[in-house]
Amino acid sequence: MAFMYQVSTLQALAKGDFYGNAKIEELLANGDIGLGTFEAVDGEMIVLDGICYRAKADGTVEIAAADAATPFASVTYLNKELTFDLKNIADMSGLLAKLDDVVKTHGENNIYACRIDGSFHEVYVRSEMKQHSEPYKTFAKVLETDQREFEFKNVSGSLACVYFPQYMDGLNVAGWHVHFISDDRTMGGHVFNCSLQEGKAYMGRTEGFSFLVPKTRFFQKLTLTDVSKEEIESVEKAGNK
Numbered sequence: 001m002a003f004m005y006q007v008s009t010l011q012a013l014a015k016g017d018f019y020g021n022a023k024i025e026e027l028l029a030n031g032d033i034g035l036g037t038f039e040a041v042d043g044e045m046i047v048l049d050g051i052c053y054r055a056k057a058d059g060t061v062e063i064a065a066a067d068a069a070t071p072f073a074s075v076t077y078l079n080k081e082l083t084f085d086l087k088n089i090a091d092m093s094g095l096l097a098k099l100d101d102v103v104k105t106h107g108e109n110n111i112y113a114c115r116i117d118g119s120f121h122e123v124y125v126r127s128e129m130k131q132h133s134e135p136y137k138t139f140a141k142v143l144e145t146d147q148r149e150f151e152f153k154n155v156s157g158s159l160a161c162v163y164f165p166q167y168m169d170g171l172n173v174a175g176w177h178v179h180f181i182s183d184d185r186t187m188g189g190h191v192f193n194c195s196l197q198e199g200k201a202y203m204g205r206t207e208g209f210s211f212l213v214p215k216t217r218f219f220q221k222l223t224l225t226d227v228s229k230e231e232i233e234s235v236e237k238a239g240n241k
Helices: 010-014 024-028 092-106 139-146 229-237
Strands: 003-007 033-037 044-048 051-055 061-063 073-076 082-089 112-128 147-164 175-182 188-205 208-212
Touching: 010 139, 010 229, 024 051, 024 073, 033 112, 033 147, 033 175, 044 073, 044 112, 044 147, 044 175, 044 188, 051 175, 051 188, 082 092, 092 112, 092 147, 092 175, 092 188, 112 139, 112 175, 139 147, 139 229, 147 188
Parallel strands: 003 208
Antiparallel strands: 003 073, 033 044, 033 073, 044 051, 051 061, 082 188, 112 147, 112 188, 147 175, 175 188
């Protein structure tokens, strides 16, 4: 088993810390599956098979450059100790309920990563436009004006999923955080909802948690203990469906 390697905290991202805290090449030295965002929140990150993809706000997907930077990301080497089939999952709630059942069986206080390869009736995602003005707005404010949403229908692809236990809420989202990329690597983003026709899940526990503390002056001056639960949830749950 491998450690979950994380750059910065979700609290800092919520407060507008969009500065590059690690290069993509450093991130990929610590895992082959994961998710996050890019400097200036320039799109959503999907890491799969050791490749880092950027799902951009214009709906396109590209492979991220090794010297690109991330303010926040979580990656690990996928442990495929648990494999199971999924079929006829109507929505995101149903999918997460299936994953939660596995978590409850194997321990809710562990950190997990999961990859789901499948055929989807629909996937509903978002990405964000790159921010240019400093100081940066909070992430919730970015989502009010610069979030872009996409619906992909009858598509095959993969979900990259990470799970953090309740006691780590704030460092990351407690529960599941899910990103999508299509098989042809042309569509992707942060997932709000999906309808799965059939698929295969590969899921496993991590050995522990490795955390990169940002060295930027902005991070060092942040007050992170006053970030509300609503601000944290806005990072994960914003959307209309």
